[in-house]
Amino acid sequence: MPDQELGFIRYFAALPDPRVNRTKKHALSDILGVTLCAVICGADSFEEIERFGEAREPWLKQYFALRNGIPSHDTFNRVLAALDRKVFAACFGHWMADLNTATGLKAIAIDGKACRAAPGDTFSGCLHLVSAWATENGLILGQEAVPDNGHEITTIPVLLKALDLTGAVVTIDAAGCQKAIVEQIREQGGDYVVTVKGNQQTLHRAVAAAFEKSGETEWAGCDMRASVEDGHGRHEERYVTVIKSPEGLPAGWTDVGAVVAVGRERAANGKNASTCHFYLTSLRGTAEELGGYVRGHWGVENGLHWCLDIAFREDENRTRDTNAGANLGVVRRVAASLLKQDAKRGSIKAKRLNAAWDQDYLKQILQGFRDN
Structure with a gap:
């Protein structure tokens, strides 16, 4: 013994x-x-x-x-x-949740990642894992594998259902910008910040129109914040603008508190780039607070996905059995979480x-x- x-x-x-x-x-x-x-x-x-x-x-x-x-x-x-990959992921999720010492509102980023070398009959053509990542503490809270003939859109609700969202702020990219998903988050006691893109054309046009209208009135009533960062040969300016209780949005989006625009001006290696992205949220926070949640979601790429590919070589893993690949994916994510605690x-x-x-x-x- x-x-x-x-x-x-x-x-x-x-x-x-x-x-x-x-x-x-x-x-x-x-x-x-x-x-x-x-x-x-x-x-x-x-x-x-x-x-x-x-x-x-x-x-x-x-x-x-x-x-x-x-x-x-x-x-x-x-x-x-x-x-059973659902029960296996849930066991690890309970452990990670107990290690998560965040107080008050906690940010949970929901994001998917393709495992390129592992075959799978999913929308991405390979094993595709959707993870719930506690951005503040760098801990994996849950994982769901996209089933055969499946997509992230139908997998995200299954993952959310397994999580305790009470007091959480859930951030999701455009794949999760669905009426049913934001309603589910609110029903489970959480708030949401979701990316609005062309997959929701009516909503995207309405959000863009709200900012155009505010611009015509010199952004009266909007909360705004600008920041500048320099380093590693890169100059970046970021502008966050928040419109609370926006008008003119299509019906059916649960408990909308604000819309957010995040603009970036970036100069690196002699090249300039300019982008602007819109977000829908149930929160009525400041530009600083909401910009923090948006930026925290970007961190899942570096905090988790980049780490899995560079340090754990996940994209090279050729595990053929979907269940084995998904369960080994959970172990890699837990290992990354534990290592990040140091x-x-x-x-x-x-x-x-x-x-x-x-x-x-x-x-x-x-x-x-x-x-x-």
Whole structure:
């Protein structure tokens, strides 16, 4: 028996074991625990998970029974392929939610990511994962795989339903700009900030007209904020304008509090670019507050997606089974979340190496840098 315990294992107590008794050579908690440890420490495939386990077996036996040694890579693959991906993601989500110490309104970014090398019969032609990301703390709160013949539009409501949105501000890109989705967010106790683009032409025209009308009156009654940033050879000016209780919007959009325009003027490498994006929100906040939520949503690209592709090589992962790919995707997102809790040791890649080399550091990572 192991002489110590890692607290996160308790979150999987209710996870059904899909195997029949005769195939349960290895405890489910051992398989999941070794998988997470291996991915944190740099393993990006089932073969690498097995090799990590063999190299670190004496240390792992402090926390896991491992009565029959380290499972084979085929065993890791088969078990992750058989696990219920909704329940599996929910178990990790409960753990991450407990680590999320944000108070008051918390921002949750909902965004999808294609796993290009993993085949899938989705709208993007590959495995496509939609994640809920706590932008303030850098923690994954949930994940839903787009089903075969599916799309993000139908997957987002399923993911939202699994989350506690009480007091949360949910930010979503244009794919989530749907009447039913914003209504669901409000019914679940959250607020929304959604991007308005051409996929909602009537709404987009009405929001643009509201800002044109305000411009004619020299922005009377609008809240505005400008900011300037310089660095790395780049100059960027950002302008946020908020119209509260806007008039002239089409019916059916639940609890609209304001519309937001975010304009950017950017100069880099001798080239200039200008953009303007519109947003619909149930909040009646200031330009500074709402601009912060918009910018926080952009952060999911760098805070999560870029990290998954660069540090975890997710776009290169060729796991063919959709269920195994989705479950391994959850493990990668949890590993990234845990590694981000350490603000002192540089890049995610460097932290993964450090966890592989320093077993005490790995234990800190697994504890979320706090006592379990």
